Amino acid sequence: MADDREEILSRVRGALAPLKERARMPEYDGGLVLARSRRDAGDPMAEFAVRLRAVNGEVAADAAALAALLRARGWTRGYCDPALWPGLRAHFGPEFRVETAFDRTRVDDFQFGITRGAGAVAETGTIILADATTSSRLGALAPWAHVAVISRRDLLSDLTQAVAALGSDPNVIWCTGPSKTADVEGILIEGVHGPGVQIALFVD
Amino acid sequence: MRTQRIDQAAARLGAETRAAVYDGAKIGHEKRTKLLFDHYADPNRLRELAGEIKQHVVENLDTYLPAVEARLVANGVKVHWASTAEAACEAVHAILRARGATKLVKAKTMVSEEIELEGYLRERGIESLETDLGEFIVQLDHDRPSHIIKPIIHKNRRQIAELFERNGLGAYNDEPQVITQRARQFLRHKYLGADAGLTGANFMVAESGRLVVVTNEGNSRFCLAATRCHIALVGIEKILPRDRDLALFLNLLARSGTAQQLSVYNEFILGPRAPGQPDGPEEMHVVFVDNGRTNVLASSCREILRCIRCGACLNVCPVYRQAGGHAYRSVYPGPVGAVLSPLLLGRRFPEKADLPKASSLCGACNEVCPVNIPIPDLLLRLRDRAHTERVPSPGTPPMGAWSILASQPAAWKVALFGGRFLDHFPRSLVPVPALRAWESSRDLPKWRGGEFRRWLKLRRKRPGAGQSSPGITP
Structure with a gap:
C-alpha cells in the first residue's frame, strides 16, 4: 500500500513533468454562482418557504400547527430530540407516543422524527443538519416524516453562505426536500430511503 | 460484412429499450437547459x-x-x-x-x-x-x-x-x-x-x-x-x-x-x-x-479528468440515445466514456479504440459539459492515436481510392460527374461492403456532387453573385 502511494505519486509527477506551464487557479467573484432570482430576493423567511414548497417540503407555523399536522395524517408515534421535547410536549395531546431515544431495532415503529436543524438556506429551501446539533442521525432519517426545528437566526441567504458556514463539524448534511428518486421511468417518487415528508419549524 | 463492436451492439438494441433510453435522455437534457438558462443570465x-x-x-x-x-x-x-x-x-x-x-x-x-x-x-x-x-x-x-x-x-x-x-x-x-x-x-x-x-x-x-x-x-x-x-x-x-x-x-x-x-x-x-x-x-x-487515471494524465486527453460524472453529455448525445449505454462495453458510456474508457485501459487501448469513432462530432457534449471538456477534440485525438498505432478498424471503408481522387482535381471532377449515376443504381448491388453496411441502417441522400464547384465558378465570374449559395444548405 505504501508502494502504491509512491507509485501513484511518481506517475503523477512523471505525467505532469513535460508541461511547460500549469493551468492557474482562476480568481472569481463568489456572487457569480447566485441564481438570477437572488438579485431581487425579498424576505428570506418567505423565500425559504416558497423554495421548500417547490421541492414538496412543508413549513409548520408553530409547535401547535406541527402537532395538528402530524395528528391530521395519523402520525402519532415518533422520536424527538430529548432536548427539544420539554418545549414541545405541551402542544402534543395524549394520543401521541413520543420517545426520546431512537431504538434502531424498532425502526419501523417511528412515523416521525423531530431533531434540531443547524440552519437553513433561503435560496434553495435547504435544511442543514450537523452532528453537533442532531441528536440522532437515524432519528432524522429513518421515520417517514422528519421535522427540523431551526432557530430563526440560523436562516442563511444562499449556498455561498451555507458553504462558508460548514465549519469544523465532522458531518454536515444539507437536506433539500424529501428523499426522492426518478430511477423508474423518470417518474418522481418521494420517500426512497429517507423521509417522504420534510417539515421545517422555526423557533426564536 | 463486419462492423465495429459498438455498431453491432447498437444494431442489436431492442425497440423497447431504445425508446426508454431515448426518452429518458431527451427529457433530462431539455429540463437541464431550461433550468440553467432560467436561473443564470x-x-x-x-x-x-x-x-x-x-x-x-x-x-x-x-x-x-x-x-x-x-x-x-x-x-x-x-x-x-x-x-x-x-x-x-x-x-x-x-x-x-x-x-x-x-x-x-x-x-x-x-x-x-x-x-x-x-x-x-x-x-x-x-x-x-x-x-x-x-x-x-x-x-x-x-x-x-x-x-x-x-x-x-x-x-x-x-x-x-x-x-x-x-x-x-x-x-x-x-x-x-x-x-x-x-x-x-x-x-x-x-x-x-x-x-x-x-x-x-x-x-x-x-x-x-x-x-x-x-x-x-x-x-x-x-x-x-x-x-x-x-x-x-x-x-x-x-x-x-x-x-x-x-x-x-x-x-x-x-x-x-x-x-x-x-x-x-x-x-x-x-x-x-x-x-x-x-x-x-x-x-x-x-x-x-x-x-489508469495516471495514464490519462500522461496522455494528450487529460482534460477528460475534469469530469464530474453528471451524465449531461450522455443525455444530449445522438449516438448514446440510439445505442444505449451497454453498447460502450464500459463503466463509463456516452461521450465521456468514449474518451475515458479506452484511455483508462492504458496499453490495452486498442480494445476500445472503436468508441471514439462512435460520434458524429456534433459538439453537443462539449456545449452541455459543466466543466467544458472539449470532448469532440479529444475524440479526434484518440482516432488519430488509433490510426497511428494501426489499430484495425472493421467497417471503415478503404480510403486509398478516395485519397487518389482528392489529390487529383481531374480525377475528382470525373468522379463527381459519375456520382450522379448512383441515383439510378440500386445501392444494394454496389460491390463495396462498407457502403452496404452503412446503408443497412441509413439512407443516402440524392447525389448533389459538384454544386459547390458550380457555385464557386459563378462567384468568380460575377463577384457578389455567389452570396447565397445555390442549393448548398448548411
Whole structure:
C-alpha cells in the first residue's frame, strides 16, 4: 500500500513533468454562482418557504400547527430530540407516543422524527443538519416524516453562505426536500430511503 | 460484412429499450437547459470557470494529492492508495477483514463498478449490497448500469416488477410508488444489519479534507447513519482546491445531472462521527484509486479528468440515445466514456479504440459539459492515436481510392460527374461492403456532387453573385 502511494505519486509527477506551464487557479467573484432570482430576493423567511414548497417540503407555523399536522395524517408515534421535547410536549395531546431515544431495532415503529436543524438556506429551501446539533442521525432519517426545528437566526441567504458556514463539524448534511428518486421511468417518487415528508419549524 | 463492436451492439438494441433510453435522455437534457438558462443570465461563464478550476487541479495533482492526504490524516481519516483495481479491492477487503465485517452496504460509486468490487468481495464471503434504487435493481438482475446517474434508464417498470416478483419482493406490481416502497422496506433493514458503509466521493476539498457525497435518495446518508465504518473510494482526480468552490460545483452538478437547483442530499464529511453523536462511523477510510487515471494524465486527453460524472453529455448525445449505454462495453458510456474508457485501459487501448469513432462530432457534449471538456477534440485525438498505432478498424471503408481522387482535381471532377449515376443504381448491388453496411441502417441522400464547384465558378465570374449559395444548405 505504501508502494502504491509512491507509485501513484511518481506517475503523477512523471505525467505532469513535460508541461511547460500549469493551468492557474482562476480568481472569481463568489456572487457569480447566485441564481438570477437572488438579485431581487425579498424576505428570506418567505423565500425559504416558497423554495421548500417547490421541492414538496412543508413549513409548520408553530409547535401547535406541527402537532395538528402530524395528528391530521395519523402520525402519532415518533422520536424527538430529548432536548427539544420539554418545549414541545405541551402542544402534543395524549394520543401521541413520543420517545426520546431512537431504538434502531424498532425502526419501523417511528412515523416521525423531530431533531434540531443547524440552519437553513433561503435560496434553495435547504435544511442543514450537523452532528453537533442532531441528536440522532437515524432519528432524522429513518421515520417517514422528519421535522427540523431551526432557530430563526440560523436562516442563511444562499449556498455561498451555507458553504462558508460548514465549519469544523465532522458531518454536515444539507437536506433539500424529501428523499426522492426518478430511477423508474423518470417518474418522481418521494420517500426512497429517507423521509417522504420534510417539515421545517422555526423557533426564536 | 463486419462492423465495429459498438455498431453491432447498437444494431442489436431492442425497440423497447431504445425508446426508454431515448426518452429518458431527451427529457433530462431539455429540463437541464431550461433550468440553467432560467436561473443564470450566462450559464456558459459558470461552465468555463468550473472547467478552468478543474484543469488547474488536474495539472497540479502532484501538489494537491499530498496536501489533501495530510488534511485527511489530521482529521482522523485513514488514507490508503491503490494503483490498480485489484489493489483497491484488496484495500477495501483488508479494512473489512480487520473489523471482522461480512456485510457491506454500498452507495452508488462508479469507482466500485470500475474495480468490480462486488464480485471480489463475494468470492471472499462478504456480501455487498447496492442501495441506490437503480443500482439495487441492476444488482438483483445481474445486469450492468447503462447510464452514469440513471443506471436503469434501459429498463421499464414491467421488467422491474417481474424482477421483484422473481426475487420474492412481492407479487407483480409495476407502480413506481410500490416498487420504491418495497425497496425502502427491504433495504432499511439491510443498512441496520450491515457492518460497514461504502461510498464514493463527488468532491474532495484539498484545503479542508472535506469529502462531499451527493444523492437524491438519501442512501449514502443511511449507510453513514447505520454503520460503524465508512469506506470511501475516491478517484485521484476528484479534488477541488477550496471549500468555497463547492458552491459553484454543487450548483452545476445538480442542474447538469438531474435538472435540479440542488440535489436533495449534499453530505460534507470531515471524519468519523462527532463525540456524543450516537449514530454513524467511528472509523473512516479513504482509498485513493488510480486504476489508469495516471495514464490519462500522461496522455494528450487529460482534460477528460475534469469530469464530474453528471451524465449531461450522455443525455444530449445522438449516438448514446440510439445505442444505449451497454453498447460502450464500459463503466463509463456516452461521450465521456468514449474518451475515458479506452484511455483508462492504458496499453490495452486498442480494445476500445472503436468508441471514439462512435460520434458524429456534433459538439453537443462539449456545449452541455459543466466543466467544458472539449470532448469532440479529444475524440479526434484518440482516432488519430488509433490510426497511428494501426489499430484495425472493421467497417471503415478503404480510403486509398478516395485519397487518389482528392489529390487529383481531374480525377475528382470525373468522379463527381459519375456520382450522379448512383441515383439510378440500386445501392444494394454496389460491390463495396462498407457502403452496404452503412446503408443497412441509413439512407443516402440524392447525389448533389459538384454544386459547390458550380457555385464557386459563378462567384468568380460575377463577384457578389455567389452570396447565397445555390442549393448548398448548411
